[in-house]
Amino acid sequence: MKRYSAFALVREALNGHKGWERAWRNAQPKAHYDAIIIGAGGHGLATAYYLGKNFGITNVAILEKGWLGGGNTGRNTTIIRSNYLQDPSAAIYEKSRALYETLSQELNYNIMFSPRGVMMLAQTEHEVRGYRRTAHANALQGVSTEFISPRRVKELVPIIELNGPRYPVLGALWQDRAGTARHDAVAWGYARACSDMGMDIIQKCEVTGITREGGRVTGVQTTKGDIACDRLGIVVAGHSGVLAEMAGFRLPVESVALQALVSEPIKPCMDVVVMANTVHGYMSQSDKGEMVIGGGADGFNNYTQRGSFHHIEETVRALVETFPMISRLKMLRQWGGIVDMTGDRSPILSKTPIEGVFINCGWGTGGFKAIPGSGWGFAELMAKGTSPLTDPFSLNRFGEGRFIDESVAAGVAH
Amino acid sequence: MSTRLATGGRLTDRSDRLEFTFNGKRLTGFAGDTLASALLANDQMLVGRSFKYHRPRGVVASGAEEPNALVNLGTGDRVEPNQRATTTELFHGLSATSQNHWPSLEHDIGALNGLVAPVLTAGFYYKMFIHPRPFWKHIYEPFIRQSAGLGRAPDPEARDPDTYEHVHAHVDVLVLGGGVAGLQAAHAAGAAGAQVLLLEQSPHLGGRAPVDGGTIDGQDPEAWVEATVAALKAMDNVDIRTRTMGAGIYDHGYVLGYERLNDHAPWLAGPRHRLWRIRAGQVVTATGAIERPLSFAGNDVPGVMLASAMRDYLVNYGVAAGDRTVVVTNNDDAYRTAIILKQAGLDVPAILDAREYGGGALAAEARALGIRVEQGRAIAKVQGGKRVTGVAICAQAGAGGLLEEIPCDAVAMSGGWSPVVHLWSHCGGKLLWDDAQAMFRPDPDRAPTGADGAPMLRVAGAANGFLRLGDTLRDAEAQGREAAAALGFTPGAGAAPAAEATEEAPLAPVWLMPQGARDDLRKKAWLDYQNDVKVSDVQLAAQEGFESVEHTKRYTTLGMATDQGKLSNINGLATLSRALGEEIPQVGTTTFRPPYTPISMGAIAGEAKGKLFQPIRKTPLHDWHEAHGAHWEPVGQWRRPYAYPQPGESVHDAVMREVTATRTGLGLLDASTLGKILVKGPDAGRFMDMMYTNMMSTLKPGRCRYGLMCSENGFLIDDGVVARIDDQTFLCHTTTGGADRIHAHMEEWLQTEWWDWQVYTANLTEQYAQIAVVGPKARAVLDKLGGMDLSAEALPFMGWAEGTLGGLPARVFRISFSGELSFEVAVPAHRGRALWERLHEAGAEFGATPYGTEALHIMRAEKGFIMIGDETDGTVIPQDLGLHWAISKKKDDYLGKRAQARSHMTDPDRWQLVGLETLEGGVLPDGAYAVAPGRNANGQRNTQGRVTSSYHSPTLGRGIAMGLVHKGPERMGEEIAFAMEDGETMMRARIVSPVFFDPDGEKQNV
16 A cells, blocks of 8 residues: 655656555455455444454455445534543543544544534533533543633634523533544545455445344345355444344334535634534534534434435524524535434444344444444454443343433433 | 626616725626626626635636635625625625635735645645644644635624525425526416416526527517516416525425525615525426536636626626637537627637537528637637636647647637536436436436325426427426426416527537647646636546545535536536546436525524524513512523522522521412423323323322323433322423423324324413412411412312412412422413412511522422432433332333333342432532442443532531432442542542431421
């Protein structure tokens, strides 16, 4: 793999850029792999990467129905934070955030992790209490957060309105080492590294069936033929239920549309990420200058990657109230992705009733930030059958009533 | 130079001269001008700088597709960045500045980026700025951020002074686009009797037809448009809205319209923008087509313009983009521009037609006018920096070998036309590739479908791939008729008007000019003018494996600019398909997403801002609280008094005073916000038994019971007192924040699971004012009001009675959330204020004191009563809170029963409710966790409990807290340590009973 650097860029510029190799090989499926990952999104690619890097398992194929990184990895609002309330959540998201910090160097691919800080506004007494509780929990979890005053909020975000007539800002939970990253680059960087380890990324390859023998997986049927494998990881977000049905089990997930939008680009005016959960909206400014805006999920199940406009209205309304100066900016584009939601709004990283089949799903609205940590833990689970990061997120928890509910503190959106 | 001609301009009024400024320069234009036409009339071809290389940018188009001519409009609170000059109507006093340059538009330091352009190729930033790590955040990224971004950010304290509004419309047939196709379709549907709404984004109806020539029904197109508009306006069932864009189409035919009411005349009163939310039986999009640029070196130099745009400026505004214009084309349409320029007395040194076979009748006409027409020829390169100075021509078939240089100051280009399929695609309509016309057009067999699965949208005219005037009108008539017919209307006998237009020779697709352009030319052939994406960038993306059109878009940023690729997408994906050796339809398009052009956030937000944003709900006593110094707390959509500090008194002191006054004399609380849901019907008892963990069906009329509600998963979601009104009627009190949610929860079960049960629910929260009369003197004050026997015998604890209290119709519930003797009195909402004031009057002798939510919380905590949202958080089951007594063992089922039998729920290791008493008397921080020895497998400190509520109790004179602690009830007297927010400092507390005050309940038992 040709290393990327400023020096390489200059050298190639002199050479008319003729020497750049493919970022990932255009692979055709082999007859057998030690492990197959279905879904070449961030989570699937990260899983493959850590299978190779941490466990030396490199005879791996990653199968993708469409184009890699084309699902929620390429549709989210790129927020990365780890100030979660519950121990298992804080553990996997903080692992993830820590991996993000050095991911550009690790992958030799600039994923533009930008620890610009994420702020979650407290706009009711209840929210203040919830975030204070989270701050207490984070202190014991090794996650660095603090509850900050309205004055500090205004210093960090000059465009915010602290004293709106409806929900004054009472403070905020602030994680200064949280931030954003370039979402596509995360998928591309992992894909390039996986391909470099000899793994096969096979795009436009839809899985149509999962072959089992005696309760154990033996391979998959695809639009590019049958492929045998010893272990199978299903990492397909919105369509998890469909794949689980092929494997012969059911999942406690619902798929709904989550929407986002961007404004036209303007010069920098907001350096941190702000989430306002009481009014349901969050916003940051991308390096291109667009205000990147996210809101709530639709209230009905859906597989189309579109959403209803009334949610956009609610979100924009909330943000115009919070940041009045955006009123004369314009919405450039809105889009939707399908998120798979579990009953407790926490993911499933688990063995399944089918031996050799593992599932990673249910990230709901919060998957992007978890990509490296999820890949790290899920790879360990697939390699060793157990991982402290993923064990609490097993499928069994629903039967046992052992929920990991993150909505508890203050109805926190991911 | 670009200039205003002595005559011409069908849309301008030369008698009405308007003054405006651009970058501070005072300029003039005419009424009817767009900002772009007025700038061109003043020879201001250079209008901005591109995103990445800060290259000089001039006006290239004349409509919504413009990627270059973006300006900051307005000043102060009215600053609006990224406004397209081509769709900005000129008005007197307009003030615009150009964007993305420093120090000035003419001299921009950022243009130095162009010098290192060979390094800054597609995706360069993924390959560099990797080391050293801290540099990304502190050096590279801030620099990139500053140089990116286009328009100026409004001032942080800018407050939009304008208003916006939303309207709803329901019509049979919605026609989007008011060109000749839209007019004809509307006419056909209207004539059939359908209710028709036609939206046109520009101020003018008729679209391109009056500019492009030909005849309709033997008339000049302009005359036909005028007559047709008059005919439509005469129809009662047809409504036409100009300056209103079809912004997006959503599932099931929900259409968004965006009307710009006074952008062209900011002095007008009323809302600035109006958002239309439209439901239509059928939608016809007649959105026309957009001309494509050609990809040749220097095609971005100011002065290179779409041929159709140049024609628009000449015909509509009497403005010439240049004195000497070279026309370059792969189709006949661009000849119209050459002819019209020549006829206006302007110089057209050559028409370069890339087609070996040349053009048809229009070419002959051009030749007849003396214009030099070259076939099989192309532009190798445009000369000039901030303005075209000439073109180098070459053979289209070659690599760009120079044949000749022609001096000129403008270039009109045409690469063919792309139908505007955006709206069709927004809601799932699919496209097909029309090889003959080299365009994607809607595939009628794969139309978007409505809720009934039938197609709901049809496309008419150029948007449907019919570029010739006659075809357009025939298609529009047919689509309009079919739309009406699909809704059951009977189209009349009308037919499409006959139209004549010059016959045209077929177009030849040209995706790169010349066909085999050398490296150095491809690196100057621009696809996306705003984002600086070149042919070579797309080719590099393909070389590096970014083969999906979505990958290429994201890697190169092609089509991600404010025009969303209206000019660049088709050229870009054709370039990609050639690089991959695949056919264009195999490569496909990126996804079209709403809105068609950007719409203001203000319009999306609508009226609901400021005080109308989630309006505050007010109890009948709200004004009284306000007048008596209430310190407010938002609770759900309400505001409740947190306390009533007196002048000079701190909030904390007020709370302490209120608690003491209530415990020793008389306290009054506005409890009106508590939810009151009526459940009525023959199956009400059965329903109540399912909703609550308690047995409610056995409750006697006249009695109350404290009830718990759980989710399906067993978690406690709400609590409150239920009163049985009569055999078939229950009144359920909920928490303030829970009222709407619990009502919806009840309805969800009734409507989806128990739809055959005879139960009706109603949320009566706002129908009553409810006042808690609390304290040792509670009965005394009510007796003073008189009218009801509220003695312990007549109204025992947990009973309720109806009667007349002090002349007011009232229900009195004898319930207590404070441990004191307490009555909650409900009266009709409009009598609330009267009751409240009478209670204060009568209670004066007992020291009647209004108290707020914080005093309420402290008193309930002193008694160990739980509060939903404090002791519960969605993970707590009633059993954790020692509420086993409220869970009926006799019932077969209730919501949550099955879940509460799960292994983790019955685990003896759960955290359970206790009281916590600090050793030093201080107050534990809310939310603090009790640490346990060691760390877990992920390195986190182990914990064994947490504080759920914590207060200073004025009654006990020290800190009290409630908490959930591992096996807490079995550990009475044990001391545990709670970590402070730093995770290090500890505060020790003793586990005690959660009932801190009057454990035997003697105070309320009087």
